[in-house]
Amino acid sequence: MSGASPQAAGGGALLEVAGLRVRYGVIEALHGVDLVVRRGEIVTVIGANGAGKTTLLKAISGLVPAAGGSIRHHGEQGTAELGRLRPHEIVARGVGHAPEGRRIFQNLTVRENLGLGAYLRRDRAAIESELAEILTLFPRLQERFAQNAGTLSGGEQQMLAMARALMSRPSLLLLDEPSLGLAPKLVRAIFGVIRTIRSRGTTLLLVEQNARLALEAADRAYVLETGSVALSGTASELASDPRVQRVYLGGDA
Amino acid sequence: MNEFLQQVVNGIAWGSLYALIALGYTMVYGVLRLINFAHGDVYMIGAMVAYYAARALLAPGTASAPAFFALLALSMAACGLLGFLIERLAYRPLRRSPKFTALITAIGVSLLLENGGQLFFGPDPKFFPQLIESREISPGSGIVITNVQLLILGVSLTLMLGLQFLVFRTRVGTALRAVSYSAETASLMGIDVDRMISLTFVLGSMLAGAAGVLVGLSNPKIEPLMGIMPGLKAFVAAVVGGIGNIPGAMAGGLLMGLSEVLVVGYVSSTYRDAIAFVILIVVLLVRPSGLFGTSLEEKV
Ligand SMILES: Nc1ncnc2c1ncn2[C@@H]1O[C@H](COP(=O)(O)OP(=O)(O)OP(=O)(O)O)[C@@H](O)[C@H]1O
Ligand SMILES: [Mg+2]
Numbered sequence: 328m329s330g331a332s333p334q335a336a337g338g339g340a341l342l343e344v345a346g347l348r349v350r351y352g353v354i355e356a357l358h359g360v361d362l363v364v365r366r367g368e369i370v371t372v373i374g375a376n377g378a379g380k381t382t383l384l385k386a387i388s389g390l391v392p393a394a395g396g397s398i399r400h401h402g403e404q405g406t407a408e409l410g411r412l413r414p415h416e417i418v419a420r421g422v423g424h425a426p427e428g429r430r431i432f433q434n435l436t437v438r439e440n441l442g443l444g445a446y447l448r449r450d451r452a453a454i455e456s457e458l459a460e461i462l463t464l465f466p467r468l469q470e471r472f473a474q475n476a477g478t479l480s481g482g483e484q485q486m487l488a489m490a491r492a493l494m495s496r497p498s499l500l501l502l503d504e505p506s507l508g509l510a511p512k513l514v515r516a517i518f519g520v521i522r523t524i525r526s527r528g529t530t531l532l533l534v535e536q537n538a539r540l541a542l543e544a545a546d547r548a549y550v551l552e553t554g555s556v557a558l559s560g561t562a563s564e565l566a567s568d569p570r571v572q573r574v575y576l577g578g579d580a
Numbered sequence: 581m582n583e584f585l586q587q588v589v590n591g592i593a594w595g596s597l598y599a600l601i602a603l604g605y606t607m608v609y610g611v612l613r614l615i616n617f618a619h620g621d622v623y624m625i626g627a628m629v630a631y632y633a634a635r636a637l638l639a640p641g642t643a644s645a646p647a648f649f650a651l652l653a654l655s656m657a658a659c660g661l662l663g664f665l666i667e668r669l670a671y672r673p674l675r676r677s678p679k680f681t682a683l684i685t686a687i688g689v690s691l692l693l694e695n696g697g698q699l700f701f702g703p704d705p706k707f708f709p710q711l712i713e714s715r716e717i718s719p720g721s722g723i724v725i726t727n728v729q730l731l732i733l734g735v736s737l738t739l740m741l742g743l744q745f746l747v748f749r750t751r752v753g754t755a756l757r758a759v760s761y762s763a764e765t766a767s768l769m770g771i772d773v774d775r776m777i778s779l780t781f782v783l784g785s786m787l788a789g790a791a792g793v794l795v796g797l798s799n800p801k802i803e804p805l806m807g808i809m810p811g812l813k814a815f816v817a818a819v820v821g822g823i824g825n826i827p828g829a830m831a832g833g834l835l836m837g838l839s840e841v842l843v844v845g846y847v848s849s850t851y852r853d854a855i856a857f858v859i860l861i862v863v864l865l866v867r868p869s870g871l872f873g874t875s876l877e878e879k880v
Contacts, residue, residue, distance in 0.1 A: 389767075390764055390767070390768075413767070414764075414773075415769075415771055418767075418768060418769065418770035419770055424768050426765065426768060430762060430765040432758050432761045432762070434760075434761045435761070439757075442754060443754060443769040443771070446755065446770045447770035491769075492768075495770060
C-alpha cells in the first residue's frame with residue numbers, strides 16, 4: 328500500500344531549505360541542511376533521537392533562529408525568506424505546524440483549541456464548514472467538543488493537535504511525530520488521516536520515528552543523522568536501501 | 581450586628597480597589613511570569629493624572645458625575661499608555677534575558693516612577709478635588725452606605741466584569757489565555773505574542789489607573805509614594821488568589837480589603853498593614869498555589 332503518487336512529483340518547489348544551520352548556545356544542532364518540498368508531496372524526515380528533526384521544523388516555523396543558510400517559501404503571496412519572519416507571520420503565509428508533544432492548550436476547551444487554529448481567518452462561514460469537515464476526520468473530538476482539552480487522552484490530544492493545525496487551512500503542514508506514543512490501531516488511523524489531508528491539497532513535511540509507516544506514506548524522504556542529511560531520495564528507494572533497512576527498519580514493525 | 585455589616589460594606593468598597601490593582605499583577609504574571617513591581621506606581625500616576633486634569637479643566641465647584649467619568653476615562657487612557665511604554669521600553673528588550681534581570685528592571689522602573697513623581701509632583705501630599713459630593717443613601721437601615729462607596733463598587737465591578745468578559749468570551753481573550761499557557765504554541769496559531777503582551781500591560785494599567793481615580797474619591801490625600809503599600813497589598817492579593825488567575829485576583833483583593841477594615845475596626849489600626857502578610861503566610865502554608873490557583877507546574 329504505497330502512498331506515493333507519481334503525479335505529485337511534478338509540482339514546483341514550495342519550500343527550499345539550503346545550508347541551514349541552527350545553534351543552541353555553543354552547540355550546533357543542524358550543520359547545513361538542504362531539503363526541498365514540492366507542492367502536493369508528502370516528504371518525510373527520519374532519524375534517530377537527537378538528530379535534529381524537531382529543530383529543523385522549529386527553524387522553518389520561526390521558533391528557533393537560523394544561524395546560517397536560507398529557508399525560502401514560495402507561497403501564494405510570492406516568495407519569502409522565512410528566517411526574516413516571526414512565527415505568526417509564517418503561519419499567515421500558510422505554513423501550519425503541529426509541534427512535537429502535541430502542545431494543546433490544556434487550559435482551554437476542545438472548541439477553543441480548534442478556534443485558535445483558525446485564529447487568522449475571518450471568513451466565519453468557511454471556518455464553520457471546515458470545522459465540520461475536520462470533525463468528520465476526527466469524530467472523537469466531536470464528542471469531546473465542550474470539554475477541557477486537558478482531560479483528553481493522549482491519542483485524542485494528538486488528534487486535536489492535528490485538527491487544530493488543519494483549521495488554519497495550511498498549504499504546507501509540518502507534522503512532528505504525530506504517531507508518538509499511540510496504540511498501533513491509532514497509528515494506522517493517523518497515517519490514514521495524513522493521506523486524506525494530502526488528497527485535499529495540503530503538502531506535508533512529516534517527521535517520524537516510525538520509519539516504516541512514514542516511508543510507506545511519503546513520496547520522498549530524507550535521513551537526518553546528527554544534524555546533517557545522510558541520505559535522500561524517493562521513499563521507495565530509501566525503503567529498499569540496505570543501510571536504511573538495517574538502521575531504521577530493523578526492529579520496526 | 582449593624583456595626584459588623586457596616587465594616588463589611590466598607591471592606592468590600594476598599595477591597596474592590598485592591599482587586600482592580602491585583603488584576604494587573606496577575607495578568608502580567610500570566611503572560612510573562614514577571615512580577616511587575618512598577619504596577620503600584622502606575623496606580624499613583626492614575627491618581628495624579630486625574631488630579632492635574634481636574635485642576636486644569638474644572639472650575640472649582642463645577643464637579644459633577646460627567647466630569648468624574650471623563651477624568652476616569654482620561655486617567656485610564658494615560659495609564660494604559662504608560663503601561664504600554666513600560667513594557668516596550670523596559671521589559672521587551674529583556675525578553676530573552678534571565679527572569680532575574682527583568683525582575684531587577686521592574687524594581688528599577690518602580691523607583692524611577694516614585695522618585696520621578698517626587699521630582700515632578702513634589703513630595704508633599706495634594707488634595708484630590710471633591711468630584712462627587714458624598715451623600716448617605718441608606719437612611720434608616722442602621723448602616724451608612726454612601727453614594728461614593730456605591731460608585732466605587734459599581735465602577736470596579738463593571739470594569740472587572742468587562743475584563744472577565746473580554747478574557748473568557750472573546751477571540752482576543754482566548755488568544756490571551758493561550759499565550760499565558762504557552763507563548764511558543766500560541767505563536768504557531770498565528771497569534772502575535774508581542775501584541776498580546778502589550779495588550780496585557782495596557783489593560784492591567786488601565787485598571788490600576790481607574791483604581792487611582794476611585795481612591796481619590798474616598799481618600800483624597802494623594803502623594804507620589806501612595807502606590808507602594810496598596811501595590812504591595814494588591815500583589816499579596818494576587819498571590820493569595822493564585823497568581824495568574826483572574827477570578828483569584830478579584831477574590832484576593834476583596835479579602836485584603838475586608839480583612840484590613842475588620843482588623844482596624846475590631847483589633848487595632850496598628851495591624852492594618854500586617855494582616856495582609858499574615859493572610860499571605862497562612863495561604864502559602866495551606867495552599868501554596870493560592871485560593872483559586874491550580875498547580876504552578878502545569879505552566880512550564
Ligand atoms: N532548547 C535546546 N537547547 C539546547 N539544545 C537543544 C535544544 N533543543 C534541542 N537541542 C539539542 O539539539 C539536538 C537536536 O535536537 P532535536 O530535538 O531537534 O532532535 P530530534 O531529532 O527531534 O530528536 P527526537 O527524535 O528525540 O525528537 C539534540 O542534540 C538536542 O539535545
Ligand atoms: Mg524531535
